Amino acid sequence: MTLRIAEIFGPTIQGEGALIGEPTVFIRAGGCDYRCSWCDSLHAVDSAYRETWRPMQPDAIWEEVRRLSGGQPLTVSISGGNPAIQDFAPVIGRGKAEGYRFACETQGSIARDWFGDLDWLVLSPKPPSSGEQVDWEAFAKCVAAGQGAGATVMKIVIFDEADFNWAREAAARFPDLPLYLQPGNPEVDPQTPVDLETLSERMLWLVDRVTEAGWFSARVLPQLHVFLWGNKRGV
Numbered sequence: 684m685t686l687r688i689a690e691i692f693g694p695t696i697q698g699e700g701a702l703i704g705e706p707t708v709f710i711r712a713g714g715c716d717y718r719c720s721w722c723d724s725l726h727a728v729d730s731a732y733r734e735t736w737r738p739m740q741p742d743a744i745w746e747e748v749r750r751l752s753g754g755q756p757l758t759v760s761i762s763g764g765n766p767a768i769q770d771f772a773p774v775i776g777r778g779k780a781e782g783y784r785f786a787c788e789t790q791g792s793i794a795r796d797w798f799g800d801l802d803w804l805v806l807s808p809k810p811p812s813s814g815e816q817v818d819w820e821a822f823a824k825c826v827a828a829g830q831g832a833g834a835t836v837m838k839i840v841i842f843d844e845a846d847f848n849w850a851r852e853a854a855a856r857f858p859d860l861p862l863y864l865q866p867g868n869p870e871v872d873p874q875t876p877v878d879l880e881t882l883s884e885r886m887l888w889l890v891d892r893v894t895e896a897g898w899f900s901a902r903v904l905p906q907l908h909v910f911l912w913g914n915k916r917g918v
């Protein structure tokens with residue numbers, strides 16, 4: 684069995700959500716069933732990049748993670764694209780046998796049995812600004828598939844007032860999931876430097892909105908890696 688892999692990189696730090704700041708190696712799967720208007724990982728989504736995705740056996744993927752981490756167990760972050768398109772069970776199995784932990788980032792459109800093998804399942808339903816429409820039945824199946832997982836959390840990207848209002852309703856559907864909000868980064872071209880002032884303004888706006896609304900169950904975090912490295916790949 685081979686998997687389509689866009690990149691494997693690290694160790695770096697997890698820049699988003701519940702595990703922010705934690706050293707991690709990323710496995711980025713190629714291919715996505717969504718086309719978010721502001722996707723910051725188009726090189727793992729757009730079929731124009733297809734020929735850059737490597738077909739890899741689970742053993743080869745695992746060897747690369749082990750090499751990058753020097754054989755020292757850490758948290759492996761599986762992202763994409765949508766990693767749920769493919770079967771990561773064999774990779775997770777190999778890693779867990781060696782004491783590694785696993786987190787996975789997915790939009791929650793496709794449920795997988797292996798979600799239950801994860802230490803962290805990060806479900807990131809997409810707000811209106813993405814141009815995508817959430818299938819809440821499929822999303823609920825992802826939550827159910829993650830039951831055996833160490834923890835399942837929700838992470839929502841917010842660009843504007845419409846996204847904010849949508850996020851409040853989305854969060855209310857799953858009140859038991861710990862909730863992370865992150866401001867959207869409007870500049871996703873790897874060639875264009877990010878404007879730190881714009882990012883700070885967006886973060887401040889979101890903090891203001893959350894506090895004004897008395898939304899005290901939410902945590903608001905920036906994309907730390909974008910502040911540090913902009914849209915550079917492989918970090």
Ligand SMILES: C[S@@+](CC[C@H](N)C(=O)[O-])C[C@H]1O[C@@H](n2cnc3c(N)ncnc32)[C@H](O)[C@@H]1O
Nearest residue numbers: 721722723724763764765788789790807867868
């Ligand atoms: C690139 S996606 C890959 C995993 C999966 N497809 C998903 O969307 O959850 C990883 C995370 O980056 C977030 N993201 C993508 N583009 C972004 C942007 N322009 N600004 C802020 N977050 C973004 C997504 O919402 C998701 O939470």
Ligand SMILES: Nc1nc2[nH]cc(C(=O)O)c2c(=O)[nH]1
Nearest residue numbers: 695696697698699762908918
């Ligand atoms: N450092 C770092 N943190 C991240 N958190 C989520 C990422 C992703 O693209 O899935 C990401 C990424 O690409 N780099």
Ligand code: SF4
Nearest residue numbers: 715717718719722764
């Ligand atoms: S679901 Fe994730 S990887 Fe797919 S297009 Fe949207 S942000 Fe990008």
Ligand SMILES: [Mg+2]
Nearest residue numbers: 723724762906
């Ligand atoms: Mg990213």
